[in-house]
Amino acid sequence: MLEPEPTAAGTVFGDRIDLARRFTAALARHGEERGLIGPLELPRLWTRHVLNSAVIAPFFSGRVGDVGSGAGLPGLVLAIARPDVEWVLIEPMERRVTWLSEQVAELGLENVEVVRARAEDWKHGSVLDAVTARAVSALRTLIPLTAPLVRDGGELIFLKGRSASAEIDAAEKQVRKFRLSEVRTEIVGDGILDEPSTVVRALVRAH
Numbered sequence: 001m002l003e004p005e006p007t008a009a010g011t012v013f014g015d016r017i018d019l020a021r022r023f024t025a026a027l028a029r030h031g032e033e034r035g036l037i038g039p040l041e042l043p044r045l046w047t048r049h050v051l052n053s054a055v056i057a058p059f060f061s062g063r064v065g066d067v068g069s070g071a072g073l074p075g076l077v078l079a080i081a082r083p084d085v086e087w088v089l090i091e092p093m094e095r096r097v098t099w100l101s102e103q104v105a106e107l108g109l110e111n112v113e114v115v116r117a118r119a120e121d122w123k124h125g126s127v128l129d130a131v132t133a134r135a136v137s138a139l140r141t142l143i144p145l146t147a148p149l150v151r152d153g154g155e156l157i158f159l160k161g162r163s164a165s166a167e168i169d170a171a172e173k174q175v176r177k178f179r180l181s182e183v184r185t186e187i188v189g190d191g192i193l194d195e196p197s198t199v200v201r202a203l204v205r206a207h
Contacts, residue, residue, distance in 0.1 A: 052134075055192060056159065056188055082111075
């Protein structure tokens, strides 16, 4: 059974709540059969996935990449919450790209571009204002994939779990190599979500 919509959803999405409902319903309906979410995720789809992604929406501006966008978590959710930001969803798997493109069309999201590519195959240089990712890989692997996409002074903003601080420690070499600064964890959604989101943020200096 799909988790009932939490009261917090209206607070987080505001006048975009209808689009968030439509996306969540579509993911609940088709997510498992299309290999986007696991069979145990429906009872926590809103809280663990949709709202977990949406609460970081205020961090972004400009043109933002979501690496390994998958089901659209966090990229599509953030595009719903922040129509004033331009989102580039970067995903290598064809079936997931198809899903993302379908949802962009069905929801009428004019602020989203879907790119079928691996992050390491990005051809456009360091042009993004920020890059985000959720449940892609450990920080020491993620930094070399994402930092080269970000302009000087841009930001990496990753949704992470409780091991975020340990991941920062383990990525010390990559932090130095890619000249990241102000690397830190932040707790987001405290007072809104029962389980707030943990975010790793870092500034990117010229490569």
